Amino acid sequence: MQYDGPVKLVPLGTNGFFSTFGRQTQCYLVLTDDAAVLLDAGTGLGRLLEPEIAKLLEGYGRLDIFLSHYHLDHCIGLAYLPEVLPGRQVVIHGPAPPFATATPDEALNRLLNVPFSAPLAVFPLKAEVVPVSESAMSVNGLDMAFRGQKHMFGSMGIRIGDDVAYVTDTIADEGTIGLTRNVKLLIHEVYLTDSEAETDEINARNHSYVSGVARIAREANVGRLMITHHHPRRTPAAVAGMARAIEKLAGREVIVPEESKVYDL
């Protein structure tokens, strides 16, 4: 059954690659009446320690973390879990083939291991790792949908009911239109301007650009678009300029996420 209660979204990290201009790397908190979900676990996961955010999480016994893929800007925050969520039950859902080239066990056993960290098994919390390789599943009363994306070593687009779709670390891809059709809020990466996409070959093979994302938002008929995974070099003014350009092309509201702000969906 589809959840139709209130949903809160809190951007905790909105940068790609590494943190700049006070922006942490990718992490979003989604709260329904019964479920607490993190989309990605970049350095923004540390914001769960901020008192206002910690208060929001009170009463949720379990946190479901969905990873888009295993690049460090999306996973490094997992190493902070013992400090941030001691004693909690955490379920980490990570892409497995065909969505990514590695399984979550393979990837996380390498990231969370000596000498960089301790293995997840000895963290002082109840953690479970669940591979995602199907295009739909139900988690904690939420209807989740997934799609494999074109990115270095693969990545996974994630949709939660009709409320939120989270699409990052992918080229601007027609296939995203099916995953995100009529969703209330699409959070989509915009790493490059159109001219950067023409000259920066490596990033253009892995990331999205302004007019490509605008077309997806328009053709998928999403309610609102939130742009994310900002280039670390991009000033706040340049990000705002990108949002205005996309808004014109997409014909719908485009939001630049403010980290730690609560958005009611």
Ligand SMILES: [Zn+2]
């Ligand atoms: Zn990234």
Ligand SMILES: [Zn+2]
């Ligand atoms: Zn990536």
